Amino acid sequence: MAGVIFDRVNKCYGDTEVIRELNLEIRDQEFMVLVGPSGCGKSTALRMIAGLEEITGGQIRIGDRVVNNVAPKDRDIAMVFQSYALYPHMSVRENMDFGLRLKKMDRGEMDQRIDEASRILGIEKLLERRPKHLSGGQRQRVAVGRAIVRQPSVFLFDEPLSNLDAKLRVQMRAEITGLQHRLKTTTIYVTHDQVEAMTMGHRIAVLHDGDLQQVGTPLELYETPRNLFVARFIGTPPMNFFRATIADDGARLTADGVELPVHDSLRRITQGRSGKEVMVGIRPENLYDVKRQTDHPTARIRLKVALVETLGHEVLVHGHFGSDERETDPSKLLVGKVDPHSEPELNQEIEMQARLDSLHLYDPETEARLGEEGE
């Protein structure tokens, strides 16, 4: 068991910097998810831990050891690839013991490890089959099994679920989380899917364009995203944003046709900033039906309905605010949630209430969160 530390790590391909000054500590036994859109450097970071990419600058430590110049096989890691990378010409058993045979482990121990791993993953009956005779989910399990038998101190997963269909993905998500909980092996998991990140990780590191945006527990990231990027990236449907101007010495936020009193918890931020523009963020679940009873302070917003999405347990309403003729202006589009049976009509004008104590304020220039940690 060991933690992993990125200490001011850089990665360049020629003149292109793909990772800049990455500082990140993954604690022993932790399940850390690296998440971000494609090209953000998350896979490169993972491959640097594995030793498949050279480190241009800085240090990576696994446990107490600096591994910059350690060969992949000596790093005591195991990796599960997106394509599984099972050897097609070997049986499942041979795939699993390939690494152990190279370590010259004795047959007895090898068989014991394979038996145990295949029992945990439910692939005992597949051991003599070739990968091409397995379904996607089974291949995925074998790939995980191959990682487990090595008993490494760190597991690395590179988007392992992206080739599975949606249903199987949910199932494997739970299995991998359960497995990590059981084995307590430090795990670093790369994905572009924020739902995977939210549901699986103890902590999440959000990367964008080679820069670390924020590290924290799923809830921290959801409730206090440090900048606009994280706020947009975490949560489905994503957080709503619109530009507003601070008025009345910070007591009100005004935008086209929208007037929101500023809640006490945010007054500290808005005070003395009259006339300044801010980006106001509000999550769709905090913009709801006027009929709903609530103890929270709210304010009404008029919307013209542009799209209604019925999901069964709730209905998402997309609507534009303001008096602009350009009714398709995306910067004035808000998404809110209403009860399943109150389906509004298209183009109907409706009122919704916005919860005032859970607004997020961002600086439109720096995109940083305004408030305790953002300022």
Added chain:
Amino acid sequence: MSKREDSVGHVWQHLILIVMVLVTVYPILWVLTVAFSGQQNLAFIDLPADPTLGDRLRAIIPWPEQVTMSNFVAVFRDQPFGRWLLNSVVVSAATTLVGVFLACTAAYAFSRFNFPGRRAGMMSFLISQMFPGTLTLIPLYIIIVEWLRLGSNYLGLVLMYATIAIPFCVWMLKGYFDTIPRELEESALIDGASPAMIFWKIILPLAKPAVAVTALFSFMTAWNEFILALTIMDKESMYTAPVGLRFFVGGFAEQQWGFFAAGSIVAALPVVVLFLMLQRYLISGLTAGSVKG
């Protein structure tokens, strides 16, 4: 209605195909006929002074008067054809081994490693394929016979054939290696395999179809080649089968078409057998990379 039109169309297609098949098969039937006729001349039917149409037709239909193995027995018993065949086997097998080994290792390097001269190397291989083979005859002769003194020598001919076969094989194999996912190698690297082990245990077993095609190509290059062998194999005992065959009919002495035909059939057999054996690989090897597996 449309069904009828379809079947009429099929009749035409079949007629054309049947004619094409006859055109292709006719010479081969003649070779068989001459080989099994037991005679040495091509015109084995003596037309009467005043031939009827039937006589003329009979003369152009490849069917022997009598079927005998005597030509086959004679090429091995009375002529040194056995020796020539052995020469061909030795040279072709050696060319295949050398060609496939060097092509595999070179192609893997071209496919996976970045080194100075990588592009230039691949390009020079490609360009060498653009010139007619005979153009290299003189430089190869100078190098192999005059400098290395390997005239009338197995090694000399094997070297020559390898230089011809390798460029094509390298391109063929590189194309196949490129389709093998790098992640397999990375996975093996993490598992603790050395680059050599990855090559032998992961890449080569996966490239079997392409290796089979390359092997067959190398073998056939050597087995069927005539001009280079004729040029550097001076001694009669060192002739390869194609060169030997030529001397049955090429000289000033009596033309021995029967021996030539019998020898050709024997020489064709190994290639036919190899084709049949490797057929499965050939199909998957030649279409390698064209569709996602």
